[in-house]
Amino acid sequence: MLALTLAGALMALAPLASAQVKPSGPVWMPPPATEGLVAATSNSSGPNKQWTTALGNALYFYDAQRSGNLSLGTYGNRVPWRNTTLLNDGSDWGLDLSGGFHDAGDYIKCTFPFGFTMFALSWGALSFGPGFDASNQTPYMDATLRWGFDWLIKAHPSNDTLFVQVGNTTLDNNYWGGDLHIPEPRPAFPVNRTHPGTDVWTSTAAAFAMGAMAYDGGLWNTSKSALAPTSLKDANYSATLLQHAKTLYEVANTTTKANFFASIPEVGEAYVSYGWNDTMATAALALAAATNDSAYYLDAYNTYVEYNMTAYRGSWCWEGRIPALYVLFVEVATARPNLAAGAGLANNLTGWQTEAEAYFDYIVAGNNGAGGLTPPHQLPGGTTPAGLVYYSPYSDNNTLQPVIALVHLLFRYAPLASSTSKAATYLAFANSQLDYILGKNPMKRVYMVGLHPNSLQNPSSAPASGGQDVLDVRNDPKTEAYVIYGAIPGGPLRSDKFWDFRDDWVETEPALDYSSSFPAIAAYKIATGADDPYYVHLEAGTAVNPKGVPCDNALPCEPKKKLKGGAIAGIVVGSVVGAALIGAVAWLIIRRRRASGYDESPAVTK
Ligand SMILES: *[C@@H]1O[C@H](CO)[C@@H](O)[C@H](O)[C@H]1NC(C)=O
Ligand SMILES: *[C@@H]1O[C@H](CO)[C@@H](O)[C@H](O)[C@H]1NC(C)=O
Ligand SMILES: *[C@@H]1O[C@H](CO)[C@@H](O)[C@H](O)[C@H]1NC(C)=O
Ligand SMILES: *[C@@H]1O[C@H](CO)[C@@H](O)[C@H](O)[C@H]1NC(C)=O
Ligand SMILES: *[C@@H]1O[C@H](CO)[C@@H](O)[C@H](O)[C@H]1NC(C)=O
Ligand SMILES: *[C@@H]1O[C@H](CO)[C@@H](O)[C@H](O)[C@H]1NC(C)=O
Ligand SMILES: *[C@@H]1O[C@H](CO)[C@@H](O)[C@H](O)[C@H]1NC(C)=O
Ligand SMILES: *[C@@H]1O[C@H](CO)[C@@H](O)[C@H](O)[C@H]1NC(C)=O
Ligand SMILES: *[C@@H]1O[C@H](CO)[C@@H](O)[C@H](O)[C@H]1NC(C)=O
Ligand SMILES: *[C@@H]1O[C@H](CO)[C@@H](O)[C@H](O)[C@H]1NC(C)=O
Ligand SMILES: *[C@@H]1O[C@H](CO)[C@@H](O)[C@H](O)[C@H]1NC(C)=O
Ligand SMILES: *[C@@H]1O[C@H](CO)[C@@H](O)[C@H](O)[C@H]1NC(C)=O
Numbered sequence: 001m002l003a004l005t006l007a008g009a010l011m012a013l014a015p016l017a018s019a020q021v022k023p024s025g026p027v028w029m030p031p032p033a034t035e036g037l038v039a040a041t042s043n044s045s046g047p048n049k050q051w052t053t054a055l056g057n058a059l060y061f062y063d064a065q066r067s068g069n070l071s072l073g074t075y076g077n078r079v080p081w082r083n084t085t086l087l088n089d090g091s092d093w094g095l096d097l098s099g100g101f102h103d104a105g106d107y108i109k110c111t112f113p114f115g116f117t118m119f120a121l122s123w124g125a126l127s128f129g130p131g132f133d134a135s136n137q138t139p140y141m142d143a144t145l146r147w148g149f150d151w152l153i154k155a156h157p158s159n160d161t162l163f164v165q166v167g168n169t170t171l172d173n174n175y176w177g178g179d180l181h182i183p184e185p186r187p188a189f190p191v192n193r194t195h196p197g198t199d200v201w202t203s204t205a206a207a208f209a210m211g212a213m214a215y216d217g218g219l220w221n222t223s224k225s226a227l228a229p230t231s232l233k234d235a236n237y238s239a240t241l242l243q244h245a246k247t248l249y250e251v252a253n254t255t256t257k258a259n260f261f262a263s264i265p266e267v268g269e270a271y272v273s274y275g276w277n278d279t280m281a282t283a284a285l286a287l288a289a290a291t292n293d294s295a296y297y298l299d300a301y302n303t304y305v306e307y308n309m310t311a312y313r314g315s316w317c318w319e320g321r322i323p324a325l326y327v328l329f330v331e332v333a334t335a336r337p338n339l340a341a342g343a344g345l346a347n348n349l350t351g352w353q354t355e356a357e358a359y360f361d362y363i364v365a366g367n368n369g370a371g372g373l374t375p376p377h378q379l380p381g382g383t384t385p386a387g388l389v390y391y392s393p394y395s396d397n398n399t400l401q402p403v404i405a406l407v408h409l410l411f412r413y414a415p416l417a418s419s420t421s422k423a424a425t426y427l428a429f430a431n432s433q434l435d436y437i438l439g440k441n442p443m444k445r446v447y448m449v450g451l452h453p454n455s456l457q458n459p460s461s462a463p464a465s466g467g468q469d470v471l472d473v474r475n476d477p478k479t480e481a482y483v484i485y486g487a488i489p490g491g492p493l494r495s496d497k498f499w500d501f502r503d504d505w506v507e508t509e510p511a512l513d514y515s516s517s518f519p520a521i522a523a524y525k526i527a528t529g530a531d532d533p534y535y536v537h538l539e540a541g542t543a544v545n546p547k548g549v550p551c552d553n554a555l556p557c558e559p560k561k562k563l564k565g566g567a568i569a570g571i572v573v574g575s576v577v578g579a580a581l582i583g584a585v586a587w588l589i590i591r592r593r594r595a596s597g598y599d600e601s602p603a604v605t606k
Pocket of ligand 10: 346348350351352354355
């Protein structure tokens with residue numbers, strides 16, 4: 001009741017006109033990293049300034065990743081070093097597929113992981129609205145969601161056609177340079193009825209359905225603090241997103257089930273998904289919530305049971321969506337208790353809490369990584385020596401993404417936990433992981449660019465680097481040309497060590513999916529009046545630059561025996577697109593440098 005009353009009261013204040021949210025004052029820009037040294041809590045009243053910066057920067061990163069005509073949108077381009085680009089995307093199909101976001105440190109556009117990103121961003125907007133509103137970041141959240149959904153709408157030109165990739169992975173990964181000379185042609189690859197992609201259809205449907213809820217007025221009353229930003233409400237946009245979600249789901253539900261990479265082998269070298277059952281169940285459940293139609297709920301329930309999703313213990317990531325499903329089932333049982341009954345099922349809130357808590361308790365106890373439905377999650381996991389959750393081997397290519405996603409899940413789940421002591425445990429655990437990411441780690445590193453002087457300096461981003469030399473990515477130029485504020489990198493290695501090397505994509509490359517739960521986390525912190533983030537306690541210049549060499553999938557210690565150009569295709573399943581070829585390039589660099597003894601010199605970073 002309280003939740004509904006609060007929602008009602010806030011909605012009454014919302015402007016009647018519903019359209020894209022414009023910044024009310026000057027366009028927000030990231031402050032210099034030195035601002036991260038200034039403690040804010042003690043003498044500020046409104047929203048915490050540091051969390052506001054962290055949120056603002058996290059959203060600014062998505063502006064830096066924009067593709068297409070950067071003059072579009074409510075406030076145009078706020079990233080001074082980015083240029084309009086790739087307006088011909090889609091021309092091979094007579095379509096306009098310009099827009100959207102570049103996937104990572106490169107320029108390709110990939111729909112499957114992007115569905116994960118848009119789902120996480122939308123889910124965060126749906127529940128932590130007061131944080132976005134209080135910090136005046138709603139216009140940027142809105143702009144980010146629309147920039148993404150507007151492109152997904154273009155990528156879904158007819159019921160069964162969904163473009164899953166734009167750009168040639170080989171060409172893209174062989175290019176290291178700015179955004180004015182990105183190699184073309186950039187072929188676009190669709191799935192359709194004859195070449196089905198159940199996974200990508202439903203991944204995208206889940207994102208559209210969650211987006212529809214974020215824009216439908218904030219009635220996701222899972223707890224009293226769970227509301228969408230009031231100013232985000234746009235019934236027309238919500239209806240448009242919902243229509244795309246329904247259509248994609250219906251196509252997926254009525255065609256032969258297949259994974260997109262099996263239907264379009266040419267795109268297999270970027271992102272290979274392992275199955276469609278988790279995305280199918282997530283889409284069905286999100287659609288049930290968005291439509292209040294129990295038919296979707298029944299589908300979600302049946303898929304969950306049929307594929308025995310109870311035992312998944314891997315990460316929440318683009319290739320594994322089940323942890324979000326655990327939480328979403330609890331949210332649905334709380335906010336839409338009628339849905340189960342409509343499907344002839346019990347509204348099993350306690351049962352869904354048991355499912356979610358079995359997962360969280362396992363991870364909080366340090367067991368993460370073992371078990372699960374996805375082959376790469378089969379090995380025992382645990383944590384790094386300093387306590388960062390480590391899913392093995394998924395985390396080998398990106399330690400931070402699954403942890404940020406976990407923190408998001410824990411913050412949203414804690415108020416729904418079966419007991420207050422569990423809630424407290426989950427919050428404490430989430431905060432400890434977040435502290436690590438924001439500087440409480442053996443490297444004294446802040447793993448977000450431009451937030452603090454100890455932030456990494458050399459993100460592996462082709463446009464931000466200003467470099468041109470694909471064979472000397474690390475040193476050309478010596479100093480990163482532009483600050484890509486808000487970018488979250490792959491992160492430290494399993495040893496907790498972090499080398500700030502631009503050519504080490506494992507550690508320093510940012511990506512859309514890595515950051516996708518951060519806005520939710522920062523908005524949650526603002527909404528709950530949290531203390532300063534950990535990094536304000538770090539002194540400038542204390543970041544540790546480890547000795548030795550990284551030894552990871554980007555910079556292996558031993559040179560690979562043989563590297564056949566085409567042979568890499570098909571085995572690459574790294575989260576970071578460009579893995580294979582940047583890896584290959586890195587390998588070439590290493591090989592060249594091994595010959596000159598470079599590897600023996602100590603690591604140097606700024
Ligand atoms: C807090 O007060 C100190 C001392 O007056 C000042 O230097 C600092 O800028 C203030 N911080 C904020 C966030 O207002
Ligand atoms: C980009 O969009 C702006 C605003 O609509 C428009 O004036 C401009 O012509 C577009 N630029 C290109 C290259 O299409
Ligand atoms: C991508 O580009 C490479 C190198 O030019 C070419 O060999 C390959 O056929 C292209 N792949 C596709 C799917 O267009
Ligand atoms: C954008 O264009 C300007 C020249 O107008 C150039 O200096 C800058 O490097 C370009 N940005 C990127 C990311 O290539
Ligand atoms: C269906 O998708 C396949 C694979 O991308 C493509 O080759 C084919 O042209 C598409 N069919 C239609 C009718 O667009
Ligand atoms: C597309 O899907 C919608 C709803 O899912 C349906 O009403 C419509 O008939 C479909 N169109 C075609 C051409 O199949
Ligand atoms: C999906 O397909 C199944 C099997 O045909 C059907 O029972 C179910 O009702 C469909 N779901 C929806 C929402 O139409
Ligand atoms: C589901 O998975 C769990 C854990 O692996 C297992 O114990 C159980 O037997 C499975 N249930 C079914 C119906 O396969
Ligand atoms: C949310 O609203 C629904 C529909 O009014 C209601 O049945 C449910 O109990 C509410 N949940 C909470 C937590 O208030
Ligand atoms: C509720 O969920 C629990 C845990 O998943 C399950 O064991 C139980 O059978 C469910 N009860 C009903 C009535 O569906
Ligand atoms: C279900 O999806 C998961 C995650 O994508 C995958 O690992 C698993 O193999 C799939 N299961 C089946 C039976 O297809
Ligand atoms: C990590 O990336 C490497 C190189 O691209 C790839 O071979 C490997 O399968 C990836 N590992 C995981 C767990 O995704």
